[in-house]
Amino acid sequence: MSNDEATIVEDSERACVEEALEAGVELLLPRDVPLGGPRAMPVQRVLPNKHRHFVGAWCFADAFGPTDLGDGPGMDVPPHPHTGLQTWSWLVDGAIEHRDSAGGRHVVRPGGINLMxxxxxxxxxxxxxxxxxxxHGVQLWTVLPRGEREREPGFAGHDAVPTTEPAPGVLASVFVGSWGGATSAVPAFTPLLGVELRLGAGAEAGLPLDPAFEHGVLALTDGVLVDDVPVPRGAMAYLDPGRTDAVVTAEADAVAILLGGEPFEEEVVMFWNFVGTDHAVVAEARETWMRERDDAGARERFGTVVDDDAAPLPSPRIPDVELLPRGRAKRRDR
Structure with missing residues (x-):
């Protein structure tokens, strides 16, 4: 892309974001990143965003697909570490097998959730x-609160979650929290909401919102509008606390994810797959992972992934400057 082309794209994105703000919606645009090792799959990452780091405790969101695996690699992510968070895998199409060092192994398919x-x-x-x-699907992370970040690791695979029909042509699957008369049994450590919305072409759903929560509507397909604001695939419409409702409309058959949670007021350091209170905590986790990665007999903290002989992924180097904790958002000047 030439400099002139890049400027045109940036100006177009800025105009789109400013138009959404005038309508009362903060539009977060994704960036394209590779996921995994040598056969990396492209994903659209909307959280963390340069303008907003968290939505509730949701701190990470990668949308992927729909991808025809005949045209390229699927998900191929060898063993890698995590600290201080929960990971949530939700699919619209396809299936993914999870294996971990706590003994968990489960294949997630549409309608179910993998939670680590x-x-x-x-x-x-x-x-x-x-x-x-x-x-086709989304991978999400939530920050664990300070008192839970050193807890024992664990995994739960759920083959189904409760569903409800909030409007004609709309099916809602509640994978965490309570919404629309349905309550998920999936556990969380902060007040959270996670709902998949499948909308037929032309369908419109009024979304009741908890005013104590902040919310985001993540579009997994084209044709999603929030309060008449177009939300491109992979982008998120952010809604401030205090909102009691929003309207999602589908120009064509569409899928969106409604996320919510009480504003997460703690500041944390996030580096690669590590979440911690400060630079020293994540640096120590990174050092431990690299040591254990190279010495299978010394895997005391992160362990060995069950039935997986693939070489574990190396961690990127930590920058030479101190990583500073960050909070919910770096707000735009309005």
Missing amino acids: TAGRGIAHSEYSTPETRVL
């Missing part, structure tokens, strides 16, 4: 299954 609690440290791997032809 890293706590003080865990390693896991994720691979799309051989029969998967189209892969």
